Amino acid sequence: MGQAAAARLLTQATFGPTIDSITTTSSQSYDAWFIAQAATTPSLHLPLVPDKDTDWTQFWFTNAVRGQDQLRQRMAFALSEILVISNANGPLVNQNQAIAAYYDILVTNALGNYRDLLEKVTLSPAMGLYLSMMRNNKPDITTGIHADENYAREIMQLFSIGLVKLNQDGTVQTDSSGRGIATYSQADVENLARVFTGWGSNPVNNTGENAWVFDTDYINPMVAYANHHDTGAKTIIGNVVVPAGGTAAGELKLALDTLFNHPNVGPFIGKQLIQRLVTSNPSPAYVRRVASTFNNNGQNVRGDLLAVAKAILTDPEAVSAGGNSYGKLREPLLKFTQLWRAFNGYDANGKVAEYMVIHNSTRYFAQGPLLSPSVFNFFRPDYQRAGALTTAGLVVPEFQTLNESTLVNTSNQLERQAYQFINSQGHSSGDPNFVYTTNNINNNSVMLHTTQWEQYANTPATLIDQLNLVLMSGQMSSAMRQTLIDYVSSVSATTANDTPGSRVAEAASLIINSPQYSIQR
Amino acid sequence: MKSSLSRRKFIGLSGGALASSSLLTTLSGFQRALAVTPDNSDYKALVCVFMFGGNDGFNWLVPNPATLTGSDPYSVYSRSRSNLALARNSLLPLNGTASDGSAYGLHPSCPEIQTLFNNGNAAFLCNVGTLVRPTTAAQAKAGSVTLPSQLFSHIDQQTLWMTSISNSLERYGWAGRVADFYDANGYSSSLPMNINVGDTNYWQEGRRTIPYGMGIDGAPVMNVTNNSAYYRSGTRQNAATALLSQATQDSNLLVSEYAAVQLGAAGKVSLVNNALAGGDLSTQFGSWPGDGDLGKQLHQVARCIKARANFSSSRQIFFVGMGGFDTHNGLLNTQAALLGYLSKHLKSFWDSMSELGVQNKVTLFTASDFGRSLGSNGDGTDHAWGNHHLIMGGTVSGGRYYGTMPSLAIGGADDVGNGRVVPSTSTDQFASTLCRWFGIADSDLNSIFPNLANFGTRNLGFMV
Structure with a gap:
């Protein structure tokens, strides 16, 4: 497919292109690339998390940056922003194994079938806890307690069909007054809530009723407890009748089939x-x-x-x-993964567990893996930015978390990461002053490795062209290219502090912090 | 999701007044008011505390009648809430009575709010929510009046609370429209009127004006363009600045927008940090895991208010937020923790305003996605509609209840189904009363709140 097309595909479909992956992919057909990616062994997370208190995000970054199953990992991440759970607040705080097990469902099924994925997500204990379907009890008329509507509502609103009827091209079907036609009613939510009763934890230390009340298995799928399922007749979305006397599992299958087959899902x-x-x-x-x-x-x-x-x-x-409205704002997490992939970043343990990024991600970048503030993800798919973008009729989801504070904090951390490198002479830099020193560097510092890039550094134009290919799919403007060439030319490559590696880090930092790079287009 | 056609259509139908120039010709009195107060002596600020997820207001403010006789409101409450009812003897007594003639008590985790209320520095607005026009439960059930779009959906109801135009897809919030109004009338300041210390939100986005995003640590300096402490800083900064300059001219609209945010951030760094360097407050703001940094956010708001003269701002509007209120499960424990943090943080904020001597110039109010169902789902409550909210400030006519208390009976007069209570007061009335205090004349309110004309009472009276 050629180098530029390969870089473009790898930017969209992976956590970032590398010199090597562009070389390999450019000689492949699209078909061959997808076949090879689908056949790659999934990189899983749960096996790496020894206990619930070990922060799983280090393994998320490691697999995202260093996993071979790049398409699968990238799809899993995209799905994690649709089928959202979070340990930022609520019942999953510090439940790292539950989170990792859930993410592995996304990884395992990312290139599988959405119906299977929907069922595994529905029955996962992490989702069961996050949206409170676990221990959702049948209604009790004597005490006036009704079924919990949380999962019933959100699986329809967010995980399958959405609020309004769609045409197959994604445009909204409207009534005579121009309002979108609702896909479901409050009664549909209430009835589906009753369908989703009777699912509790896989038994851990108890059996029967005691397991329903006391046990929480954070990893294995939830199981049905017949005594807690509402066996009355229900009518769910699309006037589908769920007859009286059904089982929790049978009714769940009918409900998921109904949602999955709704024309809105595609x-x-x-x-x-x-x-x-x-x-x-x-x-x-x-x-x-x-x-x-x-x-x-x-x-x-x-x-x-x-x-x-x-x-x-x-x-x-x-x-x-496309044209002037084409593209998307790169998410902060994807900027970090792209930097680390492009320059072979890893720490002394072969991991990508950069403290400054992992522990400040939500505060500084308003984003972290499975760390959304709510089930509505970090940003909504229809977010509009006041001003020219709204005037142009555009939605810009990722801009929802971009403001004066997050933009600068993300940029500063990216800059710091770009200057954290080891060059071909084995010199380590830990700060932007290029005095080779191990200040600020420890065993968890993710170091870029510039050796492979230094071959281009003696000729600034060649270096910038190569960076343009890997980081911007060859879309750099001529003005930007010239600015970078001029700057890199001003950096000596032949002194103790200024080496070919310095030129690589300097140019990378300028590109990755530019507005031009920040929009993937 | 929404085509440009539908946006144009909307503007043409119901939002046009905001953009029309005829608005500008009616404001001479307002312009005079601006002209005579250049020294900020007329300073006023609004602070919105958004409780993300839908705070269960019916367990925040609970009937607490002097005597329990017959079908008193506490026993109605207790029956509806079933296993989630708070014990009557745990409630913190509040002065006065609400519209139903009953006394009310506060959630036991809120002693600070109890004190603020009983001292007359805070008030409750009862059963407020998104409405297009006055709506009874019977009308809502029959669908005989236009109802707000996508009731019971978090994200849609958050948006409607922020825009207060419940029958539209409008995305400009009412605080943004207020700033637009001032902007159109010659108001200027060196920092935008709207300052967001919490999440980016539609409430503060205007057609003409955009909010400023303030971190809880102030304004970070962008190293690549502005840090002169680095080796080779001059030439590197020049190169980065050249790239930024090129980006502002980029034909791609997303690139130029990103560049505008970056340029705006760089342009405000010195202003903000110099202003905030003028010394901190002595009032302490606490911090607890799980409080969503609300204390840090309110602390930053207080610092901005302290520095108001540096920003030459006579009007400021702040947004802060706290998550975790979507209590489908674990309602009792979760809400107790969250309201406890809220109560402590509100006291700190009140104390800080007193320290600055601006308690009569700053009004804080709460907002949330929606109220929650009266009935229990076993361990929590579900999405509903009407809700109670707090207003706090020295010019709040406090220690009192405003609006109409609903029936708390499931199946009662205000129940639209399964314990979802129809609001008796609209967000338009709530917001308009705040805006009237802020300085917007009654005759100008309809242009900012196009549905306000549908409601009889335009001033709820909770501001002095």
């Missing part, structure tokens, strides 16, 4: 995946093509996520840049 989930991977404002035709693949992968299979990923990433609107 455009609703498909459009959000396009937004996470490619562009904030896909054309209706692009959404329709992706929804069509969701509906039928060509072999009469609905919900094939590998086919959906391929449809998204090989679409004409993904393969070539």
